[in-house]
Amino acid sequence: MRKVFETVVGLNPNFSFRGKQQTRIETFSDAVFALAITLLVLSSTIPETFEDLWASMRDVIPFAICVALIIVIWYQHYIFFLKYGLQDKVTILLNTILLFVLLVYVYPLKFLARFLSEIYGGIFGIIETDLSRFGEYSHQNLKLLMVNYGLGAFAIFLVFSLMYWRAYKMKSLLDLNSYEIFDTKSSIIANLLMCSVPLLSLIITLIDPWGNFRTTILSGFLYFLYVPIMIVFGRITSKKSRRLLQD
Numbered sequence: 001m002r003k004v005f006e007t008v009v010g011l012n013p014n015f016s017f018r019g020k021q022q023t024r025i026e027t028f029s030d031a032v033f034a035l036a037i038t039l040l041v042l043s044s045t046i047p048e049t050f051e052d053l054w055a056s057m058r059d060v061i062p063f064a065i066c067v068a069l070i071i072v073i074w075y076q077h078y079i080f081f082l083k084y085g086l087q088d089k090v091t092i093l094l095n096t097i098l099l100f101v102l103l104v105y106v107y108p109l110k111f112l113a114r115f116l117s118e119i120y121g122g123i124f125g126i127i128e129t130d131l132s133r134f135g136e137y138s139h140q141n142l143k144l145l146m147v148n149y150g151l152g153a154f155a156i157f158l159v160f161s162l163m164y165w166r167a168y169k170m171k172s173l174l175d176l177n178s179y180e181i182f183d184t185k186s187s188i189i190a191n192l193l194m195c196s197v198p199l200l201s202l203i204i205t206l207i208d209p210w211g212n213f214r215t216t217i218l219s220g221f222l223y224f225l226y227v228p229i230m231i232v233f234g235r236i237t238s239k240k241s242r243r244l245l246q247d
Contacts, residue, residue: 011079014179015083015179015183017083017085018174019081019082019086020082023081025081025087025091025092029077029099030074032099033077033102036106039103039106039107040063040070041063043106043107058117059114061113061117062110062114063110065113066109070102073102077098080160080167080187084170084174086166088166091163094162097159098159098163101156101159105152108149112149115145116220139213139216142216143208143215146205146216147202150201154202157192157195158192158195161191164184165188168181178244179241179245182244186237193229193233194230197222197223197226198223201219202219204218204219204222
């Protein structure tokens with residue numbers, strides 16, 4: 001039974017995890033992630049009537065979206081430190097930048113999630129929404145919203161790619177084998193692909209080819225590129241990793 005508890009169940013068995021002992025960096029980071037979710041909760045007003053209560057239920061979907069995105073970022077953070085256990089100054093600096101971006105974009109993320117859920121919920125009849133009130137949002141306001149979100153998403157995945165690059169640069173000190181080096185390189189490329197989508201959306205938003213809401217709609221739909229890009233990349237890397245493990 002001891003061998004079961006000494007392994008990291010459910011994760012890559014071909015990678016030797018060097019950060020099983022939690023560091024103060026991770027403890028502090030976990031507190032910041034918890035604070036980010038707490039801020040999402042505090043951003044909602046406390047209902048005082050039944051009408052307010054039912055109105056507040058509309059925040060369930062935006063809240064769920066925000067929590068899911070924060071957990072995705074937390075999980076990537078957890079995997080990185082579990083793999084490498086780095087505590088050097090550069091890693092601490094990059095980790096600080098990541099946490100700063102996370103906290104800065106908590107409220108814009110909640111606003112965007114609520115905005116999109118109300119619009120699409122009203123369009124598809126999922127929730128009762130007065131779509132006419134969204135006419136108060138000008139194209140410039142929505143453009144600014146997409147710019148803010150694009151910058152945040154780009155910054156987060158760029159920092160992750162730099163963190164993996166730092167681990168790759170320290171491959172000799174970490175004693176990474178050939179498979180672990182390949183996995184680290186793949187993580188760098190994966191995060192660069194992840195930050196390329198918001199960068200493309202950001203460029204189109206700033207260029208604003210149509211000068212109206214069509215630009216905002218296109219820049220938003222570009223985020224659906226995540227699905228095919230990561231599926232194709234995942235298949236390519238899985239084939240290469242299998243060949244590498246067979247050699």
